[in-house]
Amino acid sequence: MNIIVCIKQVPDTAEIKINPETNTLMREGVPSIINPFDLHALEAGIKIREQLGGKVTVLTMGPPQAETALRDAISMGADEAVLLSDRAFAGSDTWATSYTLSQAIKKLGADIIFCGKQAIDGDTAQVGPETAEFLGIPHISYIRKVEEVKDNYIRVQRLMDEGYDIVESSLPVLLTAVKELNQPRMPSLKGKMAAKKAAIKKMGKAEIEADENNLGLKGSPTQVKNIFAPQIKAERKIIEGTPEEQVNALITELRNIKCL
């Protein structure tokens, strides 16, 4: 079974703070991590390999420093790693990113492609399904359990709002992982050694035979017009006094506006 796991290196958004004076992001000291949902995708890929044999290739598109994320993935048990990096990819939206990933996946070949359900910096959840469309293969989103995999067949549980669906598909297929899928393993000592020595395969626009019109800013249908700090309502009223006075005052306010 040839398995490709798509990962993304992201800033740990939980660590990002806003500078209250300038209303801008403070990114200094914010660690870069593998997108948490991608770790579940990787674990699922490794589990299937352990069961059926084959290999797990991790694939990322990003700047050269994303190599760190690939080495981390190898330390967890991935066999090979591919870095998609090219100046021409800069400014890609989800459409152009998916196109680029799909071109690389076509070169590499895969029976199962795993992605995290979304990246914590963009939160779009679009790249998985869009990549499947470019590959011309089916996809199933929000996988919480892999029930069965065999030649040309997979059955999974798909998380829905009020429960889950059991969905089957032919292979190749693209799946996106939610946290409930599994508990990602820690890197092993052997894995860490392998990660140090591993040769990272690098691919650019020429290697994936991409149509330049579909890459980067030029190939992206969406554009960022501007970025601003979230608006905050300024109608606050601080209620002072002893706890009892505060509670009484609050109740009076709420009764005045007929909320109690």
Add this chain to the structure above:
Amino acid sequence: MSIVVRIEKCSGCETCLSSCPFDAIVMKEGKAFINEYCNYCKTCISVCPEGAIYETEESVQRSAFSIQLNDYKDVLVFAEQREGKAAPVSIELLGIGRRLADELGTKLLAVMLGADEAEAKELIKWGADRVYLCSDSELIKFNDDPYADILTRVINEQKPSIVLAGATPVGRSFIPRVAARLRTGLTADCTSLEIDKETRNLLQVRPAFGGNIMATILCPDYRPQMATVRPRVMKRGSYDENRTGEIINLQINDAVSRTKVVDSVKEVSGISVNLHEAEFIVAGGRGAAGEKGFKLLEELAQELGGVVGASRAAVDEGWISYSHQVGQTGKTVNPKIYIACGISGAVQHLVGMQSSDIIIAINKNPEAPIFNVATYGIVGDLFEIVPMLTRKIKEIKGI
């Protein structure tokens, strides 16, 4: 287009460095320099105190493939159903869709799959002019392949300028496929949708970086302009019993679906439904300090006839289950009253609850950002305030 620093104006203050979400700015000989990782988000332009960063005018040579933008007119809503009934988010989308269509002077179309004609009529009463309906029972359960095929077909035939769908497990799964197939842009989780007065383009506002910043997204050169919207973000329009419209019945495609939904299993926790519909939410954060704190919140919620919510911090600590989580990675809510107890108010939490009618913040720390969005703020210990509030409300109800 590229973003460039005017070297002679740059004072070397490094403000832009820390503002860049992509680490694309480096210092060279005391001046800022933007490298190839620039994603053209323009944050640096807005923060530079010297006005030294600007955008070059040369426009990007877009792809050879170009479309007649004027051929695309109407607003189309994908109206998702749950067990044959229009999902609440579908009604909300008709509300915003109607407003956009009126502003553009065009029609509001809806596509509904796996529901019957009576439900299609409901969509008309909520504002649709024309409903494309496929009532095939195969479509009651969500399946990406046929959903994507039918919606793509309607879009290709009707050429809407704008397509809206719910950011639900259904919309988030198959709408990207449709956008990829149509070679057009898709913006996820929009919190505001407006028409640009000059260009008539759709201005799509969404949170980015875990809700730390907001971005306005455009799709100027491709059509349709596609966006998903989370449940409970948009307000419903008005329901008109006498409104009339057209219903067009569609046949399901013959194409064989590669995926098959074998079964659907309901796991009723009820909480997620309740959080969306509750008039009162009493939510706890790190300050609730454990299950004991949440017990107090539960008592207050019960007294108010509401439900308990939580910040991500409290869920991560394991004090309460994920189904209670409110915020960027949890649920978006807008109850009548939201009582935030011991929640500091990280932006990720605020984006999920700040549209509540009234926000009451109870926190020990007077500097907590939650007070910035609070209608009423009480600086104090929730372990003191909350039980007292519960008791007083009980007394009032007893009278």
